[in-house]
Amino acid sequence: MLEHARTRTERLLEPLSEDQLAAQDSRLQSPLAWDLAHIANFEELWLVRQQGRAAVAADRDGLYDASAHARSERGELPILAPAAARAYAGDVREAVLELLPSLPLDGSDPLFERGFAVGMVVQHELQHVETMTQTLALAGLPGPSPYGPPRVDSGGEAAVPGGTFTLGSTDPWAYDNERPAHEVDLPSFQIDRAPVTNAEYAAFVEAGGYGDRELWSSEGWAWRAVEDAVAPLTWQVDGSSYAHRRFDRIEPLPLDEPVQHVSFHEAEAYARWAGKRLPTEPEWEKAVKTVGGELEHATGAVWQWTSSAFDGYPGFRAFPYAEYSEVFFGDAYRVLRGGSWVTDPLVARPTFRNWDLPQRRQIFSGIRCARDD
Numbered sequence: 001m002l003e004h005a006r007t008r009t010e011r012l013l014e015p016l017s018e019d020q021l022a023a024q025d026s027r028l029q030s031p032l033a034w035d036l037a038h039i040a041n042f043e044e045l046w047l048v049r050q051q052g053r054a055a056v057a058a059d060r061d062g063l064y065d066a067s068a069h070a071r072s073e074r075g076e077l078p079i080l081a082p083a084a085a086r087a088y089a090g091d092v093r094e095a096v097l098e099l100l101p102s103l104p105l106d107g108s109d110p111l112f113e114r115g116f117a118v119g120m121v122v123q124h125e126l127q128h129v130e131t132m133t134q135t136l137a138l139a140g141l142p143g144p145s146p147y148g149p150p151r152v153d154s155g156g157e158a159a160v161p162g163g164t165f166t167l168g169s170t171d172p173w174a175y176d177n178e179r180p181a182h183e184v185d186l187p188s189f190q191i192d193r194a195p196v197t198n199a200e201y202a203a204f205v206e207a208g209g210y211g212d213r214e215l216w217s218s219e220g221w222a223w224r225a226v227e228d229a230v231a232p233l234t235w236q237v238d239g240s241s242y243a244h245r246r247f248d249r250i251e252p253l254p255l256d257e258p259v260q261h262v263s264f265h266e267a268e269a270y271a272r273w274a275g276k277r278l279p280t281e282p283e284w285e286k287a288v289k290t291v292g293g294e295l296e297h298a299t300g301a302v303w304q305w306t307s308s309a310f311d312g313y314p315g316f317r318a319f320p321y322a323e324y325s326e327v328f329f330g331d332a333y334r335v336l337r338g339g340s341w342v343t344d345p346l347v348a349r350p351t352f353r354n355w356d357l358p359q360r361r362q363i364f365s366g367i368r369c370a371r372d373d
């Protein structure tokens, strides 16, 4: 699995020049060379030094500590050049492969029980593959193959009966924020079988959705004005003709694909226009766990905004470090569920919780609507 993650990283970055890897195109994203050395540094911290081994490069921790430097300032840091970052990642991986057979997987160290720290390092790299793919999309650089989400075939709604279900995970590789698993009671509700398509979202644009105050929260209305938003981030609207920018290409908008690159505010306004609402986070997970067979692209197409703020489940305990989840708890962030077409299946489990600011739309985010019975 470590090798699988590394192959994805290498394939994604392979078409890029050293200059493209070193540059910071948008202050929303890190230079790709920062991501690469940060992946290596994280792996070194958790798999090499935790085992009491000597550091591969002890002087780099500050530079590649995500909580020490906001993304916006990472372009000004004295980071490793791409070739040196690649070499660092290779050196760390060599040390890890040597150590793997001696990791204490017997339960004597909770960090390594059932391979937890290895799973964390694998998922961390795969999550950065997605972050780096966002960087490529924003900068208009070549993307991966396939380079977009699968199309949508179905419509209509699925009925989710009322009653209890288990929210959260007991998977040994699940993150702290997915635990502890616990019973939650919900009334019945309806959820759309499929994510909202570009065609459906275009109908909202054409109906004047972006200019209708009634559809937006006050925060969303203010965001729309500041951002001058009239359509999703990558769209180019010319009368009734729609194109979009996808990585390094401009192409006609594929009408049967799920809409992508919408903010929480846009998702909320669309749902209101459609006479529906966004699902809460427990509703989303219950739908997948109980009527998942009726849902199309529950995972692996686009992240789906929920109406829930990011918070710890009852009995939450930060593990193995507070900076993964706990420091983000509170009203500022909204939860997204389901994983996108870029998210690796190792990460896109139905209990996985992603979170972001409500104005963000460089992410591969879309919409699945719900409504009360």
Ligand SMILES: [Fe+2]
Residues within 6 Å of the ligand: 038, 042, 066, 124, 128
């Ligand atoms: Fe990271």
